[in-house]
Structures are given as C-alpha cells and as structure tokens.
Amino acid sequence: MAEGKKTFDVVVVGAGIVGTACAWECVRARLKVAVIDRGPVGGGATGSGMGRIAASDGSDAQFALTNYSQKIWRELAADLPDDIEYEERGTLWIAADEEQMAAARRKKDSFAKRRIASQILDPAQLAEAEPNLRPGLGGALLVPIDGMIYPPCAALYFLERATGRGAKFLSGAEVTAVAPGEVTLRDGSKIAAGIVVVAAGKQSSHFCDGVPLQPCTGHLAITDRYPKFIRHQIIETGCPKNADEPAGASVQLNVQPRTTGQILIGSSRQPGIDGPDVDHEILGRMLARAREFLPALGSLSVVRVWTGRRAATPDNLPLIGPSLASDKIWLATGHDESGVTTSAGTARLLVDQLLKRKPAIPFEPYLPSRFAGGAKSHEAKSEASHG
C-alpha cells in the first residue's frame, strides 16, 4: 500500500480499543488524525479479551483510572450500538472458604472507602443468585454496576466515529519504524505527524526503547448457547495458590455470560509467554478450576478456545504520555488485563495532556517517564482478577 507523505496532527499506530479510543478523542478535540493497523480492527488483544468493564482496587492509581473509565463507559452506554453488547450484570466475587470470604470483606471495605456500592451475599443468597454454583460456598461480594462489552465492536465503533469526522484509517499497513513526528510503513512510505501515538499493544516496545513491556498470555474458552446458565460475571476472590505451576503462571475462575447465551470461560496468566499456541496443560487447569465452582459446566459444549496477549508493565499501570525517546512520540499502551475498561480514560488523559487541558484525574502515575531510571517493582495487587 503506497501512501505518499502526508501531514497529520496525530498518527496513531494500532487500531485496538486503545488506539481507536485515542483517535476518536483526538478527533473530538478537532485534531487531524490518521490510524494505522497492519491487521483487522481490534484484531490484537482487543479481539481476544473478555470485555469486563469494572473498577479495580489494586492500587490508588489503578482505581483512579479504572473508575474514571468505567464512569465514561456508563455515560457512553445509552448511545452505544447493540453490537457492542454493553450490559451491567455486575461482578460476583465468590468465596470458597473463610480465607476467601475475608478477602471479599476486605474488597467490600476497599470499595466502600472509594464510594463503590457492593453487597455481601451469604451462601443462601449466593445460591439463589447463581443456582449452578456448587453448594457449600462461603458467600460472595456483589458489585452491581460492573459491566461488559464485546471489545472488537467497540474498537470499530470508535474508529468509525473518528473516520466519520475526517480521520484517515490506513488498513493493512505495517509500521516498521517510528521516529519523532514520522512513521515508516513496510512499503517504505512515510507519514508525517506532529505527534505519533504508539498504541500497538504488546508490539509497542518495538518502537520505543526503554519501555518495560512484557507479553502475558491468557487463555479463554467459549461454550455453545446456554441462556441463563449464569447471570453475573463470576470471579473467585483472591488468586489461587500456584506453587506447583511453572514460573508465575496461574489460573483463576472468571466466567462471563454473553448476550448470545454463550459462556466465556477464563482465565489464565502466563507472564513472558508470547505466541498464539494453546497450552493444553494451562487450558486444562483453567477449565478444571471453572468446573470446581460450576460442576454443570462439564456437561456443556465448548465451541472454541484461544489465547490472547496482554501487554504488562512492572507496576501494573499503563503507559500514557510522552515516551522516554522523544516528546513527539507518545505512548498509549501497557494496559494489561484492564485495557478494555481503561481505553476510555486513557484516551481522555492522552488528549488532556496533548492540549494541556485540566484532567479529571492526575495523569502523573501513568507517565512513561516513571521508568526513566529503570523498571521498579510490581505494586501490590489486592484480590485482583485475571481480566
């Protein structure tokens, strides 16, 4: 594909949910924008994730961005087309034993401090809420406002809104190099822009030295249609102990009812693992974990399994702002397990910084410059989910 030299205010590399949300927010700010992707829109992690929209209480900065983003999604909800499948079914953080129940209560306190409503369910209330869960569970925490979407359609929605107001989309175009104010495509053509925004998911580090990004593979499976088998997103509270698993790999019950009646079954994390192959050992563990809590899942048909690769940073926070290399190369990447949720807030924070507008939340925790002196250690995560 030969594109001559053109000038844009912003060129976005990557048409995943983060890149397209950024493009749409730039267009809303009357910037002249181009978006480039080598593959289909939402064909990266966006097309292989779960699409839960929720605030996370892993750290104050994680909460600020996820909560801000969730509020934006809730504002957008009324105007979203049906194919995005936005629904607020709530998250049920279930507890198998007293240790997990204590974790659920801590989560309730943490949400209460942050003004997120939630409710402890006792075993009888839990059984009524989700009759297919096995008997004998300790209870659950219900967070009613949590939502879910179908992420690739959301990426397409942002992109179409942007192109409908003048943005240019270069499809099937692979970026081979990024320089201050310019990208080079595989065919050798160059596109000039005031700012290049690298939103290339796990590939982003190819374009920016010093960016501490690591792929983290996750597996998902989806069943045939079994409407009402589950009613909420169900996640086990606290990560299971993984002492016998290979370096850092873990599985966690995380199941989601789709509007189609299908059940999305997750999830797993394999830090440092890249590549599309299904790891049958991890997949087997993940499905077994889900069956431990939902025994009747074992009699349902799974119609597809796949993997996706999140882009993880050492402190579990995304990279939003000027890169270490140049103030003309910006990053919008590293969203790990919550990029569907945080795409909305990322786009606003990015454009706020670009235009020097006052942001709704501080953007400093997400600046790439926090890694200028090398990567810091992981922040503590409390009762996290494997989104």
Ligand SMILES: Cc1cc2nc3c(=O)[nH]c(=O)nc-3n(C[C@H](O)[C@H](O)[C@H](O)COP(=O)(O)OP(=O)(O)OC[C@H]3O[C@@H](n4cnc5c(N)ncnc54)[C@H](O)[C@@H]3O)c2cc1C
């Ligand atoms: C199993 C799993 C479950 C998840 N569940 C959830 C969840 O429930 N909730 C949630 O909020 N998040 C979830 N996530 C995370 C979420 O999916 C990601 O954080 C998010 O999709 C990242 O979007 P992105 O736009 O940054 O990256 P991507 O979607 O990966 O997009 C990057 C794009 O860049 C393009 N690109 C790369 N290199 C080039 C190049 N050289 N030239 C041109 N184009 C290029 C790619 O083709 C791709 O389209 C999950 C992820 C996984 C894997």
